[in-house]
Amino acid sequence: MTTRNDLRFKLLTLMLVVCASTPAFAAQWADGNQPVVNVADYYPLQEKNSWTYQEREFRADGRIFYRLRTQTVKGEARLDGQIRAKKLVDDTGAYYLVSVDQQHLVIYGHNAGYGDVTYNPPFTFLNVTYEPGKVYRVPHAPSKGKPVFSEATYYGFESVEVPAGAFKDCLKVTFRFERPSGTTHSITSFLAKGVGVVKEIHEIYSPIANQTLRVERELLHGTVDGKKIGGDAAQTVKIAEYFPFHQGDKWTYDWEFRLPNGTVKRFERTRRFEGTKFFDAGAAFKLVDDTGEEYQYYMLDRRTGLRIVSSHERGMRAQGVEFNYDPPMLLGRDDLVLGREYKYSQDLGKYFVHFTTILDGFQPVTTPMGRFEKCLRVCVNWETGTNSVRSTYYMARGVGIVAYDYENFNKRTRQLAIASHGELKEALISGHRVTLAKEAADLWDRMVAELRAAEEDPEARRIFKEASLNRYVWDKDLGFRGFEADFTISIDGGEPLQGHMRCDPNLKITVDLPDPKARVLAHTEWSQFVTHRQPRKPFDDWYGPDKAKFKLGKKRPEGQEIYVEGDAMGSSYIVADKMIKYLSRNIGRFDFTIHNKKSFLVEDGRYIATEYGVTYYKKGTKQVVGKDEFVDEYVKKGPYWVPKGRLHLSTMPGQPARVEMKITRLEYLK
Incomplete structure (x- = not known):
């Protein structure tokens, strides 16, 4: 039986719990007196200030994707001829147009590589005059696209710990914007005085997939007004x-x-x-x-x-x-x-x-x-x-x-x-x-x-880069969805075996064949197809001046010789008509040469090699160890050229002499 004293005790306990869980800053507003906060102190946007974060992207399949992201203040833009906004540029070249004063942190727009997009009115990311805990909802008209809504909530102060250190009394704010499609993006940010954003939590909800993508960003180190944040010791290594x-x-x-x-x-x-x-x-x-x-x-x-x-x-x-x-x-x-x-x-x-x-x-x-x-x-x-x-x-x-x-x-x-x-x-x-x-x-x-001291011929770099970028790949901007295909594979003249494969949007390949040997061979052939067509990484990721130097060789009837110093495989090339005709490399105790015998041009002028041979030699000699010959077929399906078949002939020890693969059906994933 519950007595009146029991009820009083429970009520008192509940009040203590509520009071204990109330943020410390709330008392500062209790009598209507707002604490003095200069937002500019919490996000110093002086030129060349930079912050390096580690991002963790929690994907729907349970995997966590990690990456580094660096933001740097680089220049400014004038809006309407009057407003000055700082450019906060990340390592991909994308940037936000941001301004900060004593009371506000405002985002005027962004540029993700397709031109500036501004908002009217701009996003008020943080306003310390807002009532703490209250949601402020505002409609916005972007310069491109449909109207959106934003919601900003200021919570006051909270301490956080990240790899760069422990930061007390950070400003905490949640900013959320909503598109007409129902997609929402919520960002909870923690800003440390004299440092800037030290932690962010992004939650992106898709009503179509009915899933929420979560991304956590934590400060590793930075430089603010010439002062190092997070100490001199790097938190990561190359x-x-x-x-x-x-x-x-x-x-x-x-x-x-x-x-x-x-x-x-x-x-x-x-x-x-x-x-x-x-x-x-x-x-x-x-x-x-x-x-x-x-x-x-x-x-x-x-x-x-x-x-x-x-x-x-x-x-x-x-x-x-x-x-x-x-x-x-x-x-x-x-x-x-x-x-x-x-x-x-x-x-x-x-x-x-x-x-x-x-x-x-x-x-x-x-x-x-x-x-x-x-x-x-x-x-x-x-x-x-x-x-x-x-x-x-x-x-x-x-x-x-x-x-x-x-x-x-x-x-x-x-x-x-x-x-x-x-x-x-x-x-x-x-x-x-x-x-x-x-x-x-x-x-x-x-x-x-x-x-660094090796000499380079700019003309050699130009010729090679032009040929490298002229190879046909499955462009990301066309929305590659992956595909599945039915195919047959015949090994050394044997009966064709029926198989099925799937290439996910992330280019992961799975092959279904009852015969284990045939399954391994088919997976290798499909992997070559996909690797040659996968969207290319930026040229300088592979061949930047700090990674490779290019030199011109002889002018041969087949084309221009080009030598690469610093390449992981000691490569040399012969280039003609913006195509790589020959490629020579070393693989330890062996050398090999690839000869591109036949190619065809797609609509935009890029090329796909369809007949090419690989000859293997003992290192430093012309003694042939074996050969591989490939004849590939492609067909245009929707926005992409996709494989239709392959004949692979080989004299390499331990390999089948003849592998023939034919694609009987190929459909893009939904």
Whole structure:
């Protein structure tokens, strides 16, 4: 039975809870006196101020996409001949037109690469005269497009902690705008005094998909009025500097295995980059050991980072097992914050494998080469239904993996299943032989300086860039949706096998064929088609002046020779008629040349190669190892040219002599 005293006690408790949960700033408005806040102090927009953030995009499929985003104040614009708005420019070139005064933060418009779009009236993102917690709704007429509504809510002060540090008493505001379609975009921002925006949470709702996309943005570091925010130490690293990626590079290790019975087996192991293979995301480099029986496929990309796509292992550790990682095993990416866990999973049908990647800081490492200072420690751990695995890579700048630890435990018995350890004893990096750690201390800087000092012919760069951009790709701006197709594949004259494939909008390929061998071959052929047509990355991402230098060679009957210095595969080209006619490269112990024999031009003048051959030679000789010949067919379907068929002839050891694939039906995804 509840007494009156019980009710009084519960009411008092409720009042205490409510009071305790009321924001601290609310008391400052209780008597009608508003605290003095100068918004300009909370968003300093002086020229060259910049902020670097890490974004986490939480996707509907459960994956988290990470990227860095930098915003810099660069110049200003005059609106209506009077209003001055600062340009807040991000690393893609897009910008917002922003102004700030003592009471307001106002957004006048933006430019995402298609011209300025302004709003009448402008968006009032923050107004400290607003009643705290109250929603202020305003209609706006954009200079392009349909009217929108905005809602702004000012909450007062809240403290937050981000990688750049802990920031007390940040201004907190939520800004939301709504389109006629029902799509809404809500932004909750935290602005620290003397710093600017230190954290944002974006929530974008699509009524068509009935899904909300969430993006969190946290400050890593910045520069405000010449002062560094977040300290001098970088919160991220450029992973390419810690993992050289050149065909022919090799590393020799002292390696050991520890077995459950205590037995230790030691041997020398050499691993080198030698060859490539096409996967869903493009071409991967093959890192193979000196027996040729154990190898891994690595991919290194500015956006997606350093990843292992597949590995094939024999002997003591795996007894001839091939592992395919989907998504690929992540070893590092430029936007990974040091010390933070990044989790992802692979669905193997019967069970999931759960991965965790951590860039775990820096430490010195001693190997037979000596002491490597400040090695990046990368921990990749994963769990299966029965085993727990810990894998640690120690990477030296400019050298790569100088030490490695692997431990595999049985989860039920907690007993060690197997362990391995490797220490680097010598390396060959981009032609530099390194036998002592002290020789490697400045290797990366020396290689960068060598490339910087290398001479370049601007005409060679122009010719190559023109030909590179003239290759036909599936342009993003046409709204590539992906496709599915039915096809037949015939191997060495055998009966045609019926198959089905799907290419998602993100270019992930799945192939359905009952025969495992045919399925692997079909996946490889489809991956080549998709890789050659995938939307290109910006030219300078691959061939910027800090990555490659171009030189003119001889003028041949087939076209103009062009040599590339700094390229990961030691490439040279012959270019004619804005097309690459010949491509020569090195893949470790082998060289190869691609000859584009036939092409056709699409409507806008770009070209698609339809008949080309690849000849492989022993390195530095003209001794032919084998050949591949391709004859491709394409057909125009809707906005895109898509594959219709392929004939692949090969004399390479271990490969089918003839693979013929015909596409019988292809439809774009809805």
